[in-house]
Amino acid sequence: MAAKDSSETTAVEAPSLDSATPKHNFFVRLYTGTGAFEVVGRRKLWFAVSGLMVAVCLASMLLRGFTLGIDFEGGTKVSVPASTETGTISVQQVENVFTETLDKAPEAVVLVGSGGSATVQIRSEHLTNEETEELRTALFDAFKPLNADGVPSRLAISDSAVSETWGGQITQKALIALVVFIVLATIYITVRYERYMSIAAMATLVFDIIVTAGVYSIVGFEVTPAMVIGLLTILGFSLYDTVIVFDKVEENTHGFEHTTRRTFAEQANLAVNQTFMRSINTSVISVLPIVALMVIAVWLLGVGTLMDLALVQLVGVIVGTYSSIFFATPLLVTMRERTELVRNHTRRVMNRRKGIEAKSADTGTDGDTEDKPETETVAAASVASSTPAPDKPAPGARPVRPTSSRTGRPSGKRNTRRR
Structure with a gap:
């Protein structure tokens, strides 16, 4: 009886993988950059928001104009x-x-x-x-x-x-400085990145200029030489933020056509998620001294020039952070998806996934060994290695020479070499 009891085994229920998987909250997903936030996939929404912003800003600039400072208007x-x-x-x-x-x-x-x-x-x-x-x-x-x-x-x-003449000279010099900055930025972006990234980066720069200037027109902030200097500064910041995101996109999509695990859009979306915290931290660190500058300018010193400089920088940092995340990369993906290379690759990825789903429905498994945990893969390999293939002899069996189908004799040639 004791032997019988000792021979019996107790079945232990395996723990559920879903219950063992930790549930990550919003901030954990934000810091880890796992691609949980769909940015590129909702690019139509961001294009609509960005288009509305540009339309409102252009309408305000054309209909209402700007409140020019005394240095520009005289x-x-x-x-x-x-x-x-x-x-x-x-x-x-x-x-x-x-x-x-x-x-x-x-x-x-x-x-x-x-x-x-x-x-x-x-x-x-x-x-x-x-x-x-x-x-x-x-x-x-x-x-x-x-x-x-x-x-x-x-x-x-x-x-x-x-005088009005001096104001006209200041306006002309400000426009020249803005054009020179855009030309230099265009040269750098063209040399640094491929064609579509260059176009997306420059479009983002134009978007930042229009929206920042439009905010000044809508709110009625005074346009001063300090504001122009601040505008050139924040355009450089916006370009820097866009370059950070594009560097990660370039890293993730390098050689993407040789794998069918993710589409180009999904790799780009992962890059945006991976640079979320870097962009946010950079913006927060930039905003803190700007706010301090505004406090000093308004409440302590009463210097209007510092206020003008800090105000345009604050608006520009917010606009630049938005455009580098929600405008630059979605625009890049939209242009790249029109190329034959990306279209064919996306079709291959979708066909592979359909095949995996069909296999999963037939066998009742997930059908994808790439996404399985390492323990399951090792266990499957162990089982496969312990079970001999049907067309192979059993371990320890004597090898048999293959015979000819015509004579029934061994098909190998004799060694006729003389000693």
């Missing part, structure tokens, strides 16, 4: 300290004094900075010397602004004038 700018003997003056009070004194409205009156360093800046069309002196006198009589020593002084009110 005119007169007068700055009044906001701190006076009677307290802090408001923008509306300064605008009322300007209108009553010169019998015309200013183009813009804004408060720059905060606290004791705050100033009210008045921008108007070009004023004569007599009009400027009359305005300064009226502002001092109305508010008694304080200088750096806390004493009311007429010298605390400053003014500057820019």
